[in-house]
Amino acid sequence: MQNFPLVSVICLSYNHSPFVEEALDSVMNQTYTNIELIIADDCSTDNSKKVIDNWLKKHPNILFIPNVINLGNTKTFNNAVKHAKGDYFIDLAADDILLPNCIENQIKTFQNSKYKNLGIVYGNLIEIDENGNSIRNYYTEEDYPESGDIYKMVIARTTKICSVSSMIKKSVFEKLNYYDENLAYEDLDLWVRAARVFDFEYIDKVLACKRETPNSLSAHFLFKNNSKTKQLNLSTLKILNNAYHLNKSKKEHQLLLGRIRFEMYKFFKARNFILLFKLFLFGIKVKFKSL
Template identity: 40%
Template sequence: MADPTALPLVSVICLCYNHERFIAEALDSVLAQTYPNLEIIIMDDCSTDNSVAVIQEYVRQYPQLTFLSTGTNQGNTRAFNLAWRASKGAYVIDFATDDVLLPERVAQQVAAFEKLDDTYGVVYSDAEYIDDEGRHVRFHYKRNQRGEVISFAPSGDIFQHLLGRYFICPPTMMMKRQVFEELQGYDETLAYEDFDFWVRSSRRYKYFFLDAITTKRRLHANSLSKQLYKPGDRQLTSTVLVCRKATKLVQSAGEKSALTRRLQYEARHAYLTGHYQQAEQFLDLLRQHAGLGPVYRTLHLINKLKVDLRFLRILYQKILRR
């Protein structure tokens, strides 16, 4: 039998904050991985529910688990950085403990990485969305009747694509340790990490799409993505900061055009959710980056006046749900 330690070490960083309802299933899914050379680190960000008691019971049963705590609530980006800096794996997975890994996840992604050259830093894949009770909702990518992915899922140099649109399901990513070392981890000033990581890492490294469903991503009311555009949410301000970084990274006309579309999109949605300050910031970036055409000059004016048109976005969403 082959020595498991001859295979690359993979660090699975299990981030927990008030995941008492889901953490047992999440940890079971990590322990059930068919890949034999794993480092499993559980980082609790000062949960206020019964999560820590569940984690402690798992650590008692499975001594290969490492349990860390932030001491005080730090937020996702800081909690993850503490954990990955304590890890040793050649590859890293950022795993929220309300999600589920399918048994072949790590083995499939390591096998994909081992076939790629050193210019690749991230492997991502398809995911199944599930609800609070674990029931199927949908898959991240659309497929035809033959099971082939027909959604946008590129490989290679995808910096321009990542500027212009969302298409990666974040919990499906496996990343080289070298990427984190060069980027010095996540930006801890931000409320969320995905967009910033994509922009900074894809400027330096290629991405590979693995055509496999490797992860179950849970959709529930308390998830971070559900807070976007709600009053007081810090994610929109973080998006402004990432877009500001991106303006300094674009190098081609195509990349400039993609970022222009992003800024236009973010400005519209910030305005139509009543986030007038952030809308102003996006519009200011757009003005500096590409200029304001007639539509966005008008948007700039009505945003200044705080004309409340939030009902238009609500109406549009109702039409989409029909």
């Protein structure tokens, strides 16, 4: 492996005008310098595109892909990553921030890892509010992020992974056939499929800042009688079903059952009763396999 492999950062913007410039600057201010930045805007309805265009006047060699229609996160990202030339990539939302040594730490971890089948590295991060104020660390003392074969951790309702602090080998992403474009959100499905095949390694450092706002995607999972929430919950049901088919043991089905119970609570809070009933029936199926 070369000492300084090219890293592609794909920054996806959708109505992130107050934050996108800070996100882009965080990529340019990395201590690791062999970086390719690709910006994609998913037909924002605010002035995100104008902000990006103004920022690009100082960085004219950076690729910018503005969608003329809204395609959604998964399709927009898949389109952008196909332009990437790097051996590794980072999926950066345009309201999040990479700390200056984020990429340096990730590359060093890849190069010095004991795991021969390493596909993804991930680290800790700080959750921040709209004004950039710190809310909490993503991983606390109660969390135990794992390394190696973390499939059981991923499918269970235990420690979660956030894409903001993750770096993925592009060859891994290609082998997994990119993000599933039929889903309304992408990260959990990717972790499930990747963890079944590849090792992960946790970096015990804060690498990034993830912004939490009232309109963040994570907030939409609990909105009542909301069409976007319904799409998110439907995607969750599909992801859990995929995990069911990937499971290889009763123990894994038991862990998946714990995740199903947690998701049932979220479906109930969102008043998605039809999907809740489907998830309940799916839980019975998984329960039978776990015995």
